[in-house]
Amino acid sequence: MVTHIWRRRRTETMRAEAAPAEPERKRSLLGRRTDPTGPKEVLTRQRPVEAVPQTVLVDRRTARRWRGRAHNPVSLVVWIAAWAAVLILLLGIVLTWANANPANDIVHQILRAGNWLATPFHDAFLNPDPKHRLYADWGVAAAVYLVIGRVLSWLIRW
Numbered sequence: 001m002v003t004h005i006w007r008r009r010r011t012e013t014m015r016a017e018a019a020p021a022e023p024e025r026k027r028s029l030l031g032r033r034t035d036p037t038g039p040k041e042v043l044t045r046q047r048p049v050e051a052v053p054q055t056v057l058v059d060r061r062t063a064r065r066w067r068g069r070a071h072n073p074v075s076l077v078v079w080i081a082a083w084a085a086v087l088i089l090l091l092g093i094v095l096t097w098a099n100a101n102p103a104n105d106i107v108h109q110i111l112r113a114g115n116w117l118a119t120p121f122h123d124a125f126l127n128p129d130p131k132h133r134l135y136a137d138w139g140v141a142a143a144v145y146l147v148i149g150r151v152l153s154w155l156i157r158w
Helices: 002-018 060-067 073-097 105-117 130-156
Strands: 041-045 054-058
Touching (some): 073 130, 105 130
């Protein structure tokens, strides 16, 4: 692998020396180059054995490797489903906190969906006040769904 990288750098260096100098690319208002495949940064460093500085091309995109890869369609669906579950649970908490009318069809459907999503966490906390118990159970359920959705989405990525 090291020899492969060395050969690639050597060929890139030879191409850079053989190629004519490119004109400066236009920059956008944010200072970025408008051409996404534009020229690479050129770093010059001297080796202790050689007196002539050697030019090495460095791809600017290598520093972004810690950002992670983009979502594929399956991991995106998992991530959106996790967020949908979290939003339903949080909306149910807000509706309960605001004393919304449970006889309303929309409020009733949201509370039923939230109750179904929070079923595994039912009575996780024993608080005598039913509203505070709902806040705690559904809040923990929302956090767990978000963490599990994020981990599954990360594992499914390409």
